[in-house]
Structure formats: C-alpha cells, structure tokens
Amino acid sequence: MNVWHVVGTAALAAPPLVWSSLHAHSPEVRRWRQGTGQRTQVAGLGVRVFGTGETVVVLLAGLASSERFWGKSYDVLGQIARVVAIDPIGFGASIHHPALRKTVDAGVHVDAVLDVLRTLDLLSRPVVFVGHSMGASLAIRAGARHAPTRAVVAFDAPLYRSAVEANDRIRHMGWFEALLSQGPLAERVCHWMCDNRTVARGVAVAISPRLPVAIARDSVEHTWPGYIAGFDSLVRDPGWSDALVDLAVRNGPVRLVDGGRDPVQVPGGADEIAQRFSNVSSTRLPGGHRLPLSDPAGCESIVRAVLSEYAESDS
Structure with a gap:
C-alpha cells in the first residue's frame, strides 16, 4: 500500500477518533442521562414536569440551553417535590414564545x-427556584417576585454590576465565546443557524465533544432576538441586585454556588454579596461554569438540603 495513502487515511480518521476519545472520557457525558417526565408546552414555554410534593422546585436553564440540562441525577428531587423544569423565553422549546414579537x-x-x-x-405553592447561569439570574428575580418562595439556589450566577463588567468577564471564557456573545458577527452566525438548523445542530455536536449530544444540539435552539434579549436583560443588566434586596427584606434564603474554576465569575463577588446580605450564603465546588452538568450529584444534594431545611412545614 502506498505510504501516502496510509497517511491520508490516518489524517481523515484522526478527527473522529479524537472526538470519540474526548466524548468517551468526558465526565459531563458520563454523568448525564435524559431526565424523567414528558416535555410539553405550558403557557408558551417548553416545560417538563415530574414528581410529587407540596413544595415546587423550578429548574431554569441558562443561555443557549434547555431544560434537558437538568438530567437524570435531578430526578431524585421528584421524590420530595413537584419539579417544573423550564426553557426560558427564546431557548429550547420556548424558541418561538409570543413575547418575542415585542421587547423582552x-x-x-x-x-x-x-x-x-x-x-x-402551582402559583400559590411554596417554591424553591433553582437556576444555572442566565437561569440563575432569572431564578433570583422570580424568587423576589413570588411571595411564597422558600429559597433560591443560583449556580454559576452572572452577577455583574454593569454591562462593562459583564463584557469583561465573558471575554475570560475564551476568544470564541467572546466573539459569538454579541455584535454583528454573532448576529450573522445566529441567523445562519436559523436558516440551517439541521446543519447547525451537527456543527454544535462536532465542536463540543465534551458535551452530551442532546445538550450540544440544544445549544443552537434559539433565534437572535431570543438570544440577545436573554443576554442583555438577564446577564448584562444588574437588576439582580434589586431582587436580592427584595429577598433580603423577606429574609428569603439565597444560595450562591460557583465553580472554583469558573472564568465567568467576578473573583470574590459572591463572597462580597454574602457579606452584604445575611440571607445569602456563597459556596464553591470544584469545576467550571457548567456545575449542574459536571457535578450533578453535588448540585442536586445542595438543592435537596435546601428543600429539607426550608420545606419542613410541608409534612
């Protein structure tokens, strides 16, 4: 056999082999399985509901994600609570929410x-709001508005004091993430994904070997108006601070849980917030910006502990 034929064949085979190796050895891939419950539409949002109990746990996905992010490890919450996993406006199965026709x-x-x-x-029930990243910011704001809220658990929350600080921290994620987070190029890429959704899903899987395939595919299930509305209003906007004040007035417990290697967080920011508010505590777990995916057991146990502490009156 010609040596160059061998070299050429090896070169073509290398990328799939590298992808397969990275995928097989990824802790996030090994630890994720599809969660229980049927996906459906409720009030225009993509929702998965399961479990029993008087207390409600609302799971809110982050930017460019869906409720599938909360995989099988979180099914155990359904043994003690009614769990409602939600795709926020503009993402996942909420990609065409009617609100996107106006300003969100x-x-x-x-x-x-x-x-x-x-x-x-379920609106009158006691609720524990749980969110990741953009969803964590949403969880804090929803908890402040919902009077029966028992507690809020915010994983990898983007708690920035200004849009300038938000832009700076996003750059710490890497050049690719910063490039596609906002601006004309990001908008063009997003429009291309909308026009070529099937191809875009394949590309998302190809460039994200360390993610479960379903999670990677869901990362392109959004439109530019939905993406930028979530980014501007829940990541770049510092309105979370007023929500924390409202929760402090009601003494509503807030758990801020960050990855120790999360480049998105402001160094010491969560600790500073916990020092300002007696109802807020900050915790760090080993990991980066996808804690609920990389350490589902640790994150689930924190939510379960909060339920145990603040839902004891259900019995």
Missing part, C-alpha cells in the same frame, strides 16, 4: 415563568 426584558422573563406556575395551578 427581565420582567417579561419572570412573568413567563410565573405564568407557567399559574397555568399548572
């Missing part, structure tokens, strides 16, 4: 989440 700010995002609870006849 943080208040509209909160309204949509509360509308889901109202439609499911």
